[in-house]
Amino acid sequence: MQKQIQKSEDKKYLEALSQKIIQLKNSRKAVVIAHNYERPEVQQIADIVGDSLELSRAVTRVKAKIVVFCGVHFMAETASILNPGKTILLPVKEAGCPMADMITTKELKALKNKYPKVPVVCYVNSSAEVKAESDVCCTSSNALEIVNSLKSKQVIFVPDKNLGSYIQRKLPEKQIILWEGFCPTHMRIKEEEILLSKKEHPKAKFMAHPECPQKLLQHADYIGSTSGMLKYAKQDEAKEFIVGTELGMIYRLEMDNPKKKFYCPSEHFICADMKLTTLGWVAHSLEDMVFEVKVSDLIRKKAKKSLDKMMSVLPKN
Numbered sequence: 001m002q003k004q005i006q007k008s009e010d011k012k013y014l015e016a017l018s019q020k021i022i023q024l025k026n027s028r029k030a031v032v033i034a035h036n037y038e039r040p041e042v043q044q045i046a047d048i049v050g051d052s053l054e055l056s057r058a059v060t061r062v063k064a065k066i067v068v069f070c071g072v073h074f075m076a077e078t079a080s081i082l083n084p085g086k087t088i089l090l091p092v093k094e095a096g097c098p099m100a101d102m103i104t105t106k107e108l109k110a111l112k113n114k115y116p117k118v119p120v121v122c123y124v125n126s127s128a129e130v131k132a133e134s135d136v137c138c139t140s141s142n143a144l145e146i147v148n149s150l151k152s153k154q155v156i157f158v159p160d161k162n163l164g165s166y167i168q169r170k171l172p173e174k175q176i177i178l179w180e181g182f183c184p185t186h187m188r189i190k191e192e193e194i195l196l197s198k199k200e201h202p203k204a205k206f207m208a209h210p211e212c213p214q215k216l217l218q219h220a221d222y223i224g225s226t227s228g229m230l231k232y233a234k235q236d237e238a239k240e241f242i243v244g245t246e247l248g249m250i251y252r253l254e255m256d257n258p259k260k261k262f263y264c265p266s267e268h269f270i271c272a273d274m275k276l277t278t279l280g281w282v283a284h285s286l287e288d289m290v291f292e293v294k295v296s297d298l299i300r301k302k303a304k305k306s307l308d309k310m311m312s313v314l315p316k317n
């Protein structure tokens with residue numbers, strides 16, 4: 001009984017906060033965008049939900065001058081690089097990406113000195129400074145296309161060693177020079193947890209994100225970005241899926257496919273940084289116009305080149 005009362009109180013609180021955010025959004029003429037890994041209630045109040053590439057493109061298209069970016073710091077930075085005239089707000093200033101922090105410009109410069117003339121592809125999960133030192137950016141949905149588009153046989157790939165290794169296996173003709181970065185969320189999952197989940201749900205197909213290590217990917221029926229997973233789950237005839245990425249994705253998949261079932265293979269599949277953003281912080285962000293993320297012009301111009309190069313390789317849509 002006590003728990004039920006608590007639940008309905010929580011629901012009322014969240015509904016009141018959602019209403020407040022809608023009013024603030026209207027009065028500020030702002031848009032709220034959210035990554036697929038955000039909390040369900042944050043995804044619900046967002047005008048646009050997507051993966052990092054979809055969101056980067058969306059910010060450029062929206063007319064609003066104020067964008068509240070429910071995600072982590074590098075995502076808000078990317079939005080700012082592409083839209084210097086807009087105010088990009090990150091509701092929780094501490095929301096970062098441990099993988100993005102695993103390489104500094106100093107380290108990247110040293111790597112470039114070791115392999116002069118070798119092009120650098122940097123995963124979008126990186127700081128603006130690292131993007132500025134790179135030749136071209138990529139996301140998990142286009143990394144293969146981007147690396148393949150380069151003429152050079154050797155390619156430096158930073159910071160994610162798992163995504164880089166996945167590309168190496170797909171493009172054996174290339175020689176990928178890897179950095180030792182990784183996503184702690186995707187690295188935390190054990191192979192036994194995947195095998196157990198497969199045993200519990202024998203009819204389910206296993207979809208895995210390429211940030212997972214190879215020992216998990218080897219069991220996958222489908223490997224792709226979160227937007228790739230959404231397409232796959234919709235189009236595939238299977239009715240059940242084990243989801244090999246951050247827990248927030250389950251909500252998005254269930255919304256898009258109400259007749260299909262989605263299972264999380266482990267309770268550890270949570271990115272603590274993505275979960276920092278709550279409705280309370282979104283309301284606070286709109287109310288006090290915090291926390292603005294802005295990239296210095298010098299870095300912005302250089303980083304934009306590597307993002308523009310990525311966009312130029314992709315089909316326009």
Ligand code: SF4
Nearest residue numbers: 097098099183185271
């Ligand atoms: S899920 Fe991994 S890559 Fe994504 S923000 Fe969290 S730590 Fe970074």
